[in-house]
Amino acid sequence: xxxxxxxxxxxxxxxxxxxxxxxxxxxxxxxxxxxxxxxxxxxxxxxxxxxxxxxxxxxxxxxxxxxxxxxxxxxxxxxxxxxxxxxxxxxxxxxxxxxxxxxxxxxxxxxxxxxxxxxxxxxxxxxxxxxxxxxxxxxxxxxxxxxxxxxxxxxxxxxxxxxxxxxxxxxxxxxxxxxxxxxxxxxxxxxxxxxxxxxxxxxxxxxxxxxxxxxxxxxxxxxxxxxxxxxxxxxxxxxxxxxxxxxxxxxxxxxxxxxxxxxxxxxxxxxxxxxxxxxxxxxxxxxxxxxxxxxxxxxxx
Amino acid sequence: xxxxxxxxxxxxxxxxxxxxxxxxxxxxxxxxxxxxxxxxxxxxxxxxxxxxxxxxxxxxxxxxxxxxxxxxxxxxxxxxxxxxxxxxxxxxxxxxxxxxxxxxxxxxxxxxxxxxxxxxxxxxxxxxxxxxxxxxxxxxxxxxxxxxxxxxxxxxxxxxxxxxxxxxxxxxxxxxxxxxxxxxxxxxxxxxxxxxxxxxxxxxxxxxxxxxxxxxxxxxxxxxxxxxxxxxxxxxxxxxxxxxxxxxxxxxxxxxxxxxxxxxxxxxxxxxxxxxxxxxxxxxxxxxxxxxxxxxxxxxxxxxxxxxxxxxxxxxxxxxxxxxxxxxxxxxxxxxxxxxxxxxxxxxxxxxxxxxxxxx
Numbered sequence: 001x002x003x004x005x006x007x008x009x010x011x012x013x014x015x016x017x018x019x020x021x022x023x024x025x026x027x028x029x030x031x032x033x034x035x036x037x038x039x040x041x042x043x044x045x046x047x048x049x050x051x052x053x054x055x056x057x058x059x060x061x062x063x064x065x066x067x068x069x070x071x072x073x074x075x076x077x078x079x080x081x082x083x084x085x086x087x088x089x090x091x092x093x094x095x096x097x098x099x100x101x102x103x104x105x106x107x108x109x110x111x112x113x114x115x116x117x118x119x120x121x122x123x124x125x126x127x128x129x130x131x132x133x134x135x136x137x138x139x140x141x142x143x144x145x146x147x148x149x150x151x152x153x154x155x156x157x158x159x160x161x162x163x164x165x166x167x168x169x170x171x172x173x174x175x176x177x178x179x180x181x182x183x184x185x186x187x188x189x190x191x192x193x194x195x196x197x198x199x200x201x202x203x204x205x206x207x208x209x210x211x212x213x214x215x216x217x218x219x220x221x222x223x224x225x226x227x228x229x230x231x232x233x234x235x236x237x238x239x240x241x242x243x244x245x246x247x248x249x250x251x252x253x254x255x256x257x258x259x260x261x262x263x264x265x266x267x268x269x270x271x272x273x274x275x276x277x278x279x280x281x282x283x284x285x286x287x288x289x290x291x292x293x294x295x296x297x298x299x300x301x
Numbered sequence: 302x303x304x305x306x307x308x309x310x311x312x313x314x315x316x317x318x319x320x321x322x323x324x325x326x327x328x329x330x331x332x333x334x335x336x337x338x339x340x341x342x343x344x345x346x347x348x349x350x351x352x353x354x355x356x357x358x359x360x361x362x363x364x365x366x367x368x369x370x371x372x373x374x375x376x377x378x379x380x381x382x383x384x385x386x387x388x389x390x391x392x393x394x395x396x397x398x399x400x401x402x403x404x405x406x407x408x409x410x411x412x413x414x415x416x417x418x419x420x421x422x423x424x425x426x427x428x429x430x431x432x433x434x435x436x437x438x439x440x441x442x443x444x445x446x447x448x449x450x451x452x453x454x455x456x457x458x459x460x461x462x463x464x465x466x467x468x469x470x471x472x473x474x475x476x477x478x479x480x481x482x483x484x485x486x487x488x489x490x491x492x493x494x495x496x497x498x499x500x501x502x503x504x505x506x507x508x509x510x511x512x513x514x515x516x517x518x519x520x521x522x523x524x525x526x527x528x529x530x531x532x533x534x535x536x537x538x539x540x541x542x543x544x545x546x547x548x549x550x551x552x553x554x555x556x557x558x559x560x561x562x563x564x565x566x567x568x569x570x571x572x573x574x575x576x577x578x579x580x581x582x583x584x585x586x587x588x589x590x591x592x593x594x595x596x597x598x599x600x601x602x603x604x605x606x607x608x609x610x611x612x613x614x615x616x617x618x619x620x621x622x623x624x625x626x627x628x629x630x631x632x633x634x635x636x637x638x639x640x641x642x643x644x645x646x647x648x649x650x651x652x653x654x655x656x657x658x659x660x661x
Contacts, residue, residue, distance in 0.1 A: 022467070029462060033476045035537070040479065042502060043491050055500045060509075063502060109323035118316025124324055131331045133650050135598045137619040138639040141626035142337035143330060144348065175326035205315040234484035236601050241627050252486045255605075265494065272487050283482045287475045290482065294542060295549035 038064055044277065047074050047269035054266055074270035081267060082257035083246060084274065091250040091275075094169045095232040101174045102228050103221055109175070110183030111209050115195050125184075132177045137237065143172065144241055164245040173232060179224050182297065186220035187213065223293035226286075233279065251275040338643070341636035348630040361637040367430035368415070369408055371399060374423045383422075393424055400428065434638070437609075437616035440528060444535075444617065445596040452536045453543060453588050457581075460547035461573075474548070478541035485538055489605035492534045496520035496606075521607055524614035531602050531615060539595065543588050550584030551577065586657045590650065597646055618642050 041064045046054045048070045057063045078084055112118070113125050147162040162168040190213065198208045214221075236252045243249045252275075258268045283290050342361055346354045375391035376384040384392040400409045412428035415435050419425075429435045463474045480488060495502040498519025507515040520530040554577060562572045600619040603609060609616040609624070618638055626635015 025462075025465060025467060029467075029470075029473045032459065032462065033473055036476050036479055036541070039491055039495060039502075039537075040483070042495075046494075058500045058502050059505050063505075105322045105326065109320045112316045112319035116312050116316040116319070118313045118320075121316060121320075124320065127332070128324075128327060131327060133594070133646060134331060134335055134643065135594060135619075135646060137598045137600055137622070138643045138646075139331065139334040139338060141622065141632060141635040141639060142334040142341060144627065145337060145341075145346075145632065146329065146334050148348075171326070172330040175323040175330075177327070177331075180323060205312065205319065209319070230482060234486070236484070236486045236604075237623065241623075252484055255486065255490065268490065269494075272490060276483050276487050279482055280479065283479070284475065287478070291474065291478060291545050291548075294478075294481075294545040297546070 040276075040280070043269050044273050047266060047273045048072070049074075049266060051265050054269075074264070074266035075274065077264060078258070078267045078270045078274065082254055082271075084254065084271065086247065087249055087251045087254035088275070090166070090248060091233055091252075094166060094250060095229060097166075098170045098173050098232050099225050099228045101170070102176070102179055103224050105174050106176070106179035106224065107183045107214065107217065107221075108209065110180050110187055111205075111213060113180070114184050114187040115192070115208075115213075116205065128177045128180055132181070140237055140241065147172070147242065163242050164248050166248060168242045169235075169239055169248070169250070172238075173228075178297075179228065182224055182227075183217070183220055186217060190216065219292075219296075222289050223296050226290055226293045227297070335643075338636045338639045341633050342640045344633050346632040346636070348627075348632055357633075361633055362641075363430070365431050365434055365637050365641065367412065368435070369412060369428050371396070371406075371409060371426045371428060372420065372423050373426060391422075391424075396426060396428070433613055433616055434618075434621055436613045437618050437621045440614070440616055441597060441599060441618045443528065444532060444599055445593055447532055448535060448596045449589060449592045451532075452540055452592050453585070455536060456540045456543035456588065457547050459540065459544040460551055461577075463544065464548060464551045474544075477544055480538045481541045483538070485535075485601045486605055488534065488538045489602045492530075492537075493521065493606055496530050496534075498522055522611055524611050527607055527611060527615050531606060535596075535599075535602055539592075543592065546588055546591075547581070547584060550581045554580035586653065590653055593649060593653075594646060597642060 045064055045066055046057075048066055049057065050069055050071075050073070053068050057068070062068065113121060147168050149160065150162050152159050152162060152165075152167070162171075194212065195208055198212055203211070233250075234252065235250065239250050239253045243253060246254075255268075255271065258264075258271055343356060343358060344354050345357050373393045375393055378384055386392045396414055399406045400412050403409065409428060412430050413432045415427045415429040415432050417424050417426040459477050463470055463477065498504070498517060501517075501520065503520065504515070504517040508517070518526055520526050558576045558580070559572060562576050567575065598619055599617045600623065603615055603617055603620045604623075607615045609620055619642065622635045622638035622642070625631045625638070
């Protein structure tokens with residue numbers, strides 16, 4: 001009898017310690033979640049409040065709750081203060097065009113590096129990989145000189161200088177070493193026999209690229225698109241330097257408007273929410289793809 | 302592969318044609334600007350200038366990096382006692398008498414005090430020709446040296462936490478990664494509000510946690526807390542990114558190794574130390590390199606939050622490069638900082654590459 005009781009005793013003890021263990025694990029996880037979520041929650045909740053209440057609420061938990069004098073006034077105020085719709089349009093246009101062109105140009109190059117043999121291939125690939133350690137910030141200033149001296153053909157004939165345009169925000173970011181590298185890593189695992197068989201059948205290289213390789217490249221296209229999307233939409237330094245004309249400015253540069261003449265914190269929070277919440281929603285919708293894409297840069301690297 | 306006729310795979314024309322768009326763009330927008338940065342750093346190039354650009358040799362580098370020391374004895378009165386100033390500190394000869402047109406000290410011409418320290422009775426003054434850049438250099442290194450291990454370590458902690466087999470664990474992973482998709486510009490602005498000295502959320506939370514004992518701090522307005530505040534925020538924003546990379550590493554470790562460790566009676570810490578950590582070696586190298594690179598490029602946080610202040614306590618290399626190269630339109634001055642930054646990053650990647658290859 002005694003042994004049975006003892007056994008039961010240790011069993012409940014174990015069960016209890018296991019459940020305490022679980023409580024601790026969850027407590028730690030929840031603490032982390034609070035740290036990561038609350039600043040963002042504060043941003044969205046503050047955007048709904050007039051400044052006086054917004055400031056008073058920071059003293060207690062109301063800062064994170066939609067309580068008190070709640071309205072969308074700050075959003076209307078933000079749209080009145082700055083051409084917010086233009087900024088959003090510019091950001092979406094620049095980001096979308098760059099992502100599409102980048103995926104095309106980089107995958108095409110990676111195809112050539114992986115499946116074809118051509119003179120100079122290895123050295124060109126080595127140089128492209130080497131560019132990965134050049135921080136963009138170190139070349140931004142001379143790049144300003146480059147784009148300032150590039151020609152462009154428009155209805156006015158031949159013009160010089162790309163400042164204040166969409167192309168100056170798009171073209172320099174189409175080709176990058178990381179995207180080429182990601183595609184090349186992915187292509188390397190594809191069966192070469194398949195490519196060779198198509199070649200024997202008489203398909204051109206471009207047909208193989210378009211009809212065989214690309215349809216199999218869903219995961220790497222998603223990875224490339226997500227990484228490029230985040231980098232482009234969140235760009236700050238470059239558009240700050242090349243867009244003096246507000247007609248071409250993207251959302252991040254547009255923030256400056258909210259600090260001129262009596263800044264209203266509620267409006268700032270409203271603008272931050274407008275440019276951030278859609279991205280967060282997009283992320284939450286596709287979170288597995290986002291996380292998988294970041295993870296894939298790590299495993300292959 | 303050996304049986305495959307090589308002519309099937311070799312095609313100079315198609316290969317070049319398909320690679321050409323990317324190669325051309327990288328050449329024009331990465332390699333040319335990169336080469337220009339090197340070239341400009343030896344000239345007095347400006348963005349718009351009526352005067353022709355001149356070759357100035359290494360003058361820009363000397364101006365940027367010039368550092369000297371000067372050891373001074375305290376002044377003594379007729380009796381040989383040290384003269385004290387109003388604050389009761391020993392009085393030293395004025396530095397200006399050495400750095401302005403003093404023919405005995407030509408190498409100190411135009412230099413200014415960076416910092417000084419006591420050395421016995423005398424005091425060593427470290428003088429730099431570009432004190433602001435020296436502070437930027439110091440802050441950048443400080444940022445990298447704190448952020449790389451701290452962010453890497455916290456990311457690993459989060460990865461281990463979210464690699465548990467618990468209900469709803471995916472929710473926590475998703476939440477921890479959330480700030481990564483938010484622009485650092487947005488994050489910086491938001492945290493300016495959190496760090497505010499009067500109505501800041503952080504002061505209120507700390508006051509609440511300590512039952513009012515905490516004295517409010519103007520986090521970004523105080524030279525001793527501004528850089529740490531920016532460090533904490535930067536980690537908050539980016540740690541989820543590296544958590545995901547660690548997670549991928551953790552999940553690539555075979556579960557049979559943990560079963561074996563369990564059978565051997567290993568503690569949780571021993572399992573981490575002898576199974577997990579060795580399995581994460583390559584991931585660790587990658588995480589460290591990526592964080593280091595990103596940390597050296599510190600710019601947006603500074604531009605949005607402090608503009609380098611207060612009293613240059615948050616100056617960084619990239620912020621100074623942009624400040625001079627773009628805002629003051631002094632391309633040469635910006636380029637020379639870029640070149641120094643690139644050489645530092647290159648050295649570090651070569652050292653990291655060498656160290657990791659040695660141990661394999």
